[in-house]
Amino acid sequence: MQKIYSSIVVLIMCIGIFSCTKDNLPNNGEPRISYVRLTDPATADSLLVEAGQGVLIAIVGENLGDAREIWFNDQKASLTQPYITATVILVSIPSQIPVEVDNKLKIIFASGKKLEYNFPVKISKPLVTRMDCEYVAAGDVAVITGDFFYPPVTVAFTGGATGEIVETTDKQLRVRVPAGAQPGQITIKTNFGEAISDFWFRDNRNIFISSDPFTGWWNYSFVVTNPGADDPAAINGNYIRVKQPISNWGWVELAGGPADAMGPISKNIPDEAILKPENYNLKFELNTKKPYNNNGLKFCIGVKNDGQGDFSWKPPYDTKGVWQTVVIPYEEVTAAYAKQTVQPNGYYTRIVFNGAGELDCDMSFDNFRVVPKVIKK
Template identity: 80%
Template sequence: MQKIYRSILLFILCAGIVAGYSSCTKKDSLPNNGEPSITYVRVTDPLAADSLLVEAGQGILIAIVGVNLGDAKEIWFNDQKASLTLPYITATTILVSVPSQIPTEVDNKLKIIFGNGKKLEYNFPVKISKPLVTRMDCEYVASGDIATINGDFFYAPVTVTFNGGAAGEIVEVKDKQVKVRVPAGAQPGQITVKTNFGEVLSDFWFRDNRNIFISSDPFTGWWNSGFVVSNPGADDPAAINGNYIRVKQTVSNWQWMELAGGPADAMGPISKNIPDEAIQKPENYYLKFELNTKKPYNNNAIKFCVGVADGDHGDYSWLPPYDTKGAWQTVIIPYEEVTAAYPKQSVNPNGYYTRIVFSGPGELNCDMSFDNFRIVPKIIKK
């Protein structure tokens, strides 16, 4: 019996030695003795795989390269947890997107937590984006009223400063939108939006008074002075920049109804307001105007012929639907889309012919107001 016990004890001892040796051999066979480590971080584009990163912006997909990474369960950038997808985790590479959320606590560390509870840290700052300003719902807003600015990376606290130096009262902040009360003293020009991570000047002008070719202040041209509203009544939209045009009637199917315009000699000096560069490089410009629809623009068409020598050219058709629900909004149309509808024009120092008409399919029960037709740069050169 003692012999049997000795044999069993010897077997257990040998088995333990073999298991320990096997475990040590397996661990020793792994890189870095089985301990996770990060060698570098790079971009994920195969054509630029040798481009190493020492920092990255929010939302960017990166590749973390190292050894023994396959048991990663969590990855953090500062105090923001990233989303992990199992197929993108291997022993040597992890593909992960830098979180878009703004961190509360910034330590500039990338942290990987593994299944056994161990944590690996790596110096890797996240670049927090400065504000991006794309447009305003309406570029003409009265002092005391609320303007809506659209874009991205509006991280509180946000300040909005208007040309002239007056800062607006921030009413609401979302990641892609800021609502601000326009201060007294706000002047036409760019606005400045600032956060703790940078500031930016808009590429549009607030109350943009540049290059207006139809304003109705005063009325000029051949057609429809009766559409001009000079003293708004209770039923009229509020004025945003002096006189404006209001069309309140039925527009029949394919009716040709002039809205505004005429030749240069009828339009007067305003006909010369289209910049030479806009004629030569329309892709660098927008056609903009303010629109208020008390009834939806849901039928017919509005045709534009802007920046031409005379009326014997084609027209660009701006098609429905569009509904501002009784508020003024800024309409933005790439000018190259307009000019693509007719032959290339030449610069004319004597001014340009303009024609804006209703003409299209379907009867329109129209109640639409217009103001500030202008051709303005897409990007303001620094």
């Protein structure tokens, strides 16, 4: 931070040292803007014709010392007196969104005189990063996180249905899922552009454990097919619920088995995920009615057999009784294994509780999948 302020002071000195005296004012004393640029001295030759919200800029000109207000469109900037000289003003472009856009930079001086300069402010289009839970029933509220969700905003689901906006902030949307929403990407639009998610809503790609139907070697008894009053609501057919104490370094298989026991679902991990795991995420939906605060979960997925090693996903994690989507970079998972190769006949899978500490477990799982981090255009 000290380096930034030092650079600003140097900039003002370098530009302001040649300021003229009142006895010899340039341009007959009339204010004038010559150009706008960034404040970093290393970019002194890079002039700006527009800039984004929140950017610190240098307005360079003549007779600017009596500036009292600066406006970008209809938004007033915050001025600091030491950053104003006759030849340069340092100011940050407001982050607030304008209601009226005229693409003008306006300086108001002590005399009431106003100076205008053509200078559009670039306003960011929406940015979509994640959905708290990628599986939400029609009529329920989905929570979407990102940035630049400037009203008015619309959220369209694959299939064309548009959701009802329940609540909006710059960085979060709460939207009621419409009837007719289909698995796939969502599209968020504002007056300043649109963004398409890299995640899928109700993601049904590359699922390697679903319990619809149950396959594998272990714990058919964990599968919930008809949720009761005490069970979490189903989000995508059957799911797995583990409700029992797990002892210190106990061994409790959650699900899995070799390819021939898992069946065709064992082939659902893409070849590219094995060859370039850095391009993929491991995802699943989790509901913790009691916190995951002890012990551990070990994953052995996308491997040829059970002798390849285990990735440990350690506590804490607590969804407070609601479904959430867990995202783990797949390269972190595969870093725990020996180097893997593509297995055309399917992959061995094992997910097991095993770790330090006793866990009073009440955790539900669904939709284990390996999916791309970024959807190629």
